[in-house]
Amino acid sequence: MLTTAEASQSEKLDRRPALFVCLVGGFMTLLDVSIVNVALPSIRSGLNASADDLQWVLSGYALAFGLVLVPAGRLGDAHGRRLMFMVGLASFTLTSALAGVATGALWLIAARFAQGLASGTLSPQVAGLIQQLYRGAARGRAFGLLGAAIGISTAVGPLLGGLLIAAGGTADGWRWVFYVNVPIGLIALPAAWRLLPSQSERDEDEVRDAPKGLDAVGIALLGSAVVLLLVPLVEAQQWSGWFKWLLIPVAFLLFAAFTAWERRQQEPAVNLRLFSRRSFSLGTALALAYFAGFTALFFIFTLYLQNGLGRSALIAGLAITPFAVGSAGAAAVGGRLVERAGRPLVAIGLVAVVVGLGGTLIAARAVAGPDVGWATAAPLLLAGIGSGLVIAPNQTITLSEVPVREASTAAGVLQTSQRIGSAIGVAAVGVVFFAALPGGGASAGSSGSGSRQPGTGAAQTWSTAFERGLTVIIVLVGVALLIALADVIAERREHPHRSESDRPNGR
Template sequence: MTQLTLPKHRVPTAVRHTIPKTPVRCRDTGVSAPPPPPPPPPRAALPVLLTAAFVTTLDFFIANVALPAIRADLGAGDGALQLVIAGYGLAYAAGVITAGRLGDLYGARRMFVVGLALFTAASAACGLAPGAGWLVAARIVQGAAAALMAPQVLTLLGVLYPGAARARAFGWYGSAVGVAGVSGQLVGGLLIASDPAGLGWRTCFLINLPLGLAALALVRRALPKDADRARAGKRLDLTGTALVTLGLIALVLPLTLGREQGWPVWSWLSLALAVPLLGGFWTRQRGQADPMVPRELFTGRFTRGLVSVALLFGGSAGLTFVLALHLQEAEGMGPVESAAVFTALNAGFLLGSRLKALLVGALALPAGLVLIAQLGTPVPGLLVAGVAMGMVMSPLLSKVLGEAGGDGRDGAAAGVLGTVQELGGVLGVTVTGIAYFAGGGLTAGLAVLLAASALLAWTLRDGRRPA
């Protein structure tokens, strides 16, 4: 577990003299009194961590609405435009497990600061890109930096906020991630439409600069320093890192680009190659004294929780994908108008994230999807679906990380969780997209999502909230 030391607080002189210099002992039993609870984390800790979670999630989606303007301004071809989107997600998915291991080895705060600084710099490079190649390269670096931050955010939330405070912290985390995910296109559309300083699409990336710089300025007093730890015999397994990184690239790349390119031969070869690469990584972990991903991590509850996370994030990504297509292609809405419809999902998510009821939310999600399919407007159904997702997300993430069991495995657990979130989103878009484009339209896409939501409810059937 990443150990942290909280900043020392100066005790007023008048109070200092009243503190006994020897341990307080109970008069009757002679048993030493328990040590006082640790001081609460600084107030700025949660805003800093939530800012990172928000901007890294927002950047998955905000660039979609900017693609036509990027094509016109930079002369980008179809392949470059695809990589502007896919490059970010690919680098993120391939790097999260390694980033979690780096947090365990060198400290979550340290790796968070490195990731935040790199993400801010890469955002500036995206916004100032003189050509399509530069933009694609900067987006890949941006995705790698987001991957470096993601598991550290989860680890720090778990360490800094114990007990009931942890559930509240993850509630805010779920709100930040959910709102960023469903508002990305709306934010991007508004930025391009307002065209501040004549920057056009570049504002979709440059907006990260003030947020990133403000978070960096607050880190020193917001997040306690990593405690010094003996790391004898602990190191980054470079072979394992190469295997898991290449394996995830081989898996995610065809799922991201294969459908749009008609599933060419290379996509199937890549999927086939992912099997021995990831299998080799898993086999190698068994022979390591200090593995990147301990096998002991995969208890029944943790594994089932990962399945639930994949279904939830896959359903969320699939819903926004097929509904956005339907609103623009079948209903004739523009990008900004269709994105505005999703404000109902945002509002519902914010409301639901304050309720935190796993089983109730999982049972309400299919009802929201049915309303979307049956009513003439998707707004009521989106509101119900948003409430349901908000009720499930934050307690689910908290519960899954709680099953990791600590013992120095927080970073590894957060890395696996982040990878599953990304893979779930990619699979959700891929599967619902196949159903949509096969001729079934919105009805077929919603049928896939209904099946996924039913399976989600089954995996959460015990209905317990995190401790």
């Protein structure tokens, strides 16, 4: 075991390269949430996949990702974050290769589910390692860089996917969407082994207090609840009928059973006392609401451009690039400011997102046609800047009072809320979006390469659908803003005379 002085010196020498490895891993896993959207027409063409197959290519990954976040975080806290990071990274690299060589839709769906399990294993270790490696203002800067990676991966995915499909061709271009992960993973694996801190390098108190058991019953209850909540949401368009919505109250009953079980455990899967901290409880709720709007934006904008206006995957990706650029730049800045500014910084970012999305709505109404991507560039840039001031600072504040020994588990809970929020947003926005299309959008997922040019009437219909969906997104982001303002007001009431320089841990 390292002494305190040795550990401090090791941290000073190794933490920047270690952070880079963490960011690469986090970027890869979140990229695969967004990059596949623009590849769906190519997958349909190359594998003769049905609309249901394409939906499961997306939802299988999302379900598996959300299922394992908390148990993987707990395993990282208990047995070593480097170990679980490498298990997740190696599995993600292997399953990406398996997805790329798929010869049929069922093979691809199975590979995507396995890829989601790998992503969910790796992802909470990233935040846990940042908590372990950094303290104070340096932690905020590190989370700022992670926020930049999240923003870029989510927004630039369609652009990178479009470039890869353009280079690989319509029939097989989708395979490169998965192959691109393989060389990155092969390079990152040995770097992770050499640069990330091992279990023996953790603080003695942290190792002693870390959870030892897995709490299998608690994990089973939580996992079942998450799956039953996500299934009807991610299958909202493909699973017809009302029966699917009965799964949601069952999910809430399981959440209640999970809570009751956890309260009686000496070593619970999730320490429910985390939610007694306002920074964690409100930050988690804010993340859920914001990701509901944030993720749904790319979903409907990509459909509008490719299926509604007949634009290529590359053009659709380029149209979202302003958001990615703004988010990446502002996230790094936000990480440096959050220690001093606290939650008001997040509120300012959310105001910028609302204003930027409102400008996007106005631009889309004014220029409803092939040039809509140019018209929305400036307001999307503003929304992206605001987003960069939301994701990373909120993560820093939300985890600021979490003990390092529980860092990966808490990160798993936070990221599970983000995944649930994304599913809620896509489902809610999708209902409004597809309801405006003929036949409820039955053909929305069945376009070919995106090269056809729709008639003026059809283009106007898709424009109307996009505007209505975007209105719902603005409302969801507005909910996140109200949560941020509630936290700011509560903090001011509790500490009316506290100056920014006196605010601890980004509060």
